[in-house]
Amino acid sequence: MSDVDHELSRLFDATRCGTEPAPGDEARIRASLGARLAQAAAAGAIAGAAASSAGTGASVAAKPVLGAAALILKLAGGALLFGVAATAVVALQHSNADVVATSPMAPSMRSAAVTTLSPAPAATISRRSGGASLETPQPPTIVTARSSVAPTHPRVEPTAAASADDPGTDLAGELRLVQSMQSALASQNDAEALRLAGEHARLFPRGTLVEEREGVRAIALCHGGVDGEKALESFARRFPRSPQLGRVRAACKP
Amino acid sequence: MQQPSSPTHSPLARPPQGELRPLEFDAVYTEFFGFVFRNARRLGVDASAVDDVVQDVFVVIFRRLPEFDQRGDGAALRSWVYGILANTVREHRRRYRRKDAPLVSTSADSSSAFPATPAQSPTPEEGAERREDVDLLLSLLAELSEEKRELLVLADLEQMSVPEICACVGGNVNTVYSRLRVARDELRGKLERVLLTRKREELA
Incomplete structure (x- = not known):
């Protein structure tokens, strides 16, 4: 040699x-990744709304589920143990897969599919000495309901238990509203999306999904051509690092 | 209530015939963290950027895991993860290039996409020599084409067999053998020049 x-x-x-x-690398990256996964899941939910009916198959139908999982993660309040929640996501997707696989829907109807997350998981969250963690002895209940081609958006009020303490923590209510906004956007019903965004702002001024709401609002305004540029500027100023910024920009491009 | 354990409890273990169990992201993360981390570095991601790239890889895995065809074995999952890693590193390089930064850093700036050469990297005394060796090899790999770098990383650092490499990068066995030989020759030539330069400097 x-x-x-x-x-x-x-x-x-x-x-x-x-x-x-190095020994600490895995734990350090795992901690940061929890927040990224929550963000990615929330962005996925918005993508489902911003995308036109060109979306295909399971990926579109799965996005609201990811959005729901993002809420599970956000419920932990920052220090996230994503493993449990990520497992929940897979379980949720799995539970939803049959509906998607066996019931092909028209794209517009797929976009209008509303997935609701029962508020029960919120009650299973506890804080331990090492930080917040999630306990999910049972998978959260997912109810997938397909709306008609012209979906109706029921008025959402904070649940009594949550609003008694702080309306801003009624995440299931927030999720329903944001998904209704997304459905409206996907159905090209920008006026309805804006109305629902206003309702979200009224009910959840400091909500967890404010960024998602403002993303939908900006996209809807841009679709309508009213104050589009201003909406984009405002969104970019308020959420300069938002993963939705690219989609808002695309919608607002003249 | 605790579930009874089964011999194939690991979510990465191949399920019994006829059973298809969804892969669990957490298990995939635990299994492949090391693989993704070390090969991100080896494929040319600077130490300062490796956390971001590793996270990017696992975000993609998280999104796409339900699409993965679980009928394959563990090697198929590794090839799939490697494909995501390689694409993410390429994207990282493209982004880096757009910022008009040099591919091989000319200073000890730790934010560079590729490691500085040993002479330019101030290193603590302990372990300095090993770090210099790592930096030297990574800087030489960074000078190769993407394809050659990938082959050398998989063959000589990850120590995969050629058929395993074929599964990761595509192509047939003969082609990969041939390209690997060319890549090794080129790397050897580059190292020879570095060693020659060092000898001249010592003599000067």
Whole structure:
């Protein structure tokens, strides 16, 4: 073996060991990833609304479920143990898969599918000494209801239990409203999307899904051509790092 | 209530015949974190950016896991994860290029996409030599084409067999063998030049 080959072999050995993660790397990245997954799931839900009826198959129908999972994650209040929630997401998607696989819907109807998350999981959240964690002994109940082509959007009020403490924490109510907004947007009913965004703003001024609401509002305004540029500017200023910014920009492009 | 354990409890284990169990993201993360992390570095992502890239990879896995065809074995899952990693690294490189930064850093700036050469990287005394070795090899790999770099990373660092490499990057066994040989020759030539330069500097 020549000197060069020997040196190369030595460098490979050193690099094999030297590029392995350090002991703290996995935990550090896992902690950051929890927040990213929540954000990605919420963005996926918005994408389902912003996308036209060109979406295909299970991915469109799964997005509201991901949005629901984002709520589970957000409920933990920052320090996230994404593992449990991520498992819940897979379970939720799995439970929804039969509906999607066996009941092909017209794209517009797929977009209008409303998935609601029972508020029960909120009660299973507890804080431990090491930070917030999620306990999900039973998978949260998912009810998938398909609306008609012209969906109706029931008025959403905060549930009594949640509103008694703080209306801003009624995440199931928020989720229903945001999904109704998305359905309206997908059905090209921008006026209804704006009305629902206004309702969300009234009921949940400090809600968890304010960013999602404002994304829908900006897109709806831009579709209508009224104050579109202003809506884009306002959204970009308020949420400069939002994953929805690209979609809002695309909708507002002249 | 605790569920009775089964021999195939691991979500990554191949399920019994006829049973298809959904993969659990957490298990995939635990299984592949090391694989993704070390190969992100080896494919040219700077240490300062590796956290972001690893997260990007797992966000994609999280989104696409339900699409993964579970009928394959563990090697199929590894190839699938590698494909996502390679695409994410390519995207990272494209983004980096758009910022008009040099591919191989010319300073010790830790935010660069590729490691600085050893002489430019101030390193603590302990472990300095090993870090220099790592930096040297990664900087040489960074000078190769994407395809050659990938082959060398998979073959000589990840120590995959050629058929396993074929599953990751595509192509047939003979083609991969041939390209791997060319990649090794090129890397060897580059290292030879570095060693020659060092000898000249020592003599000067």
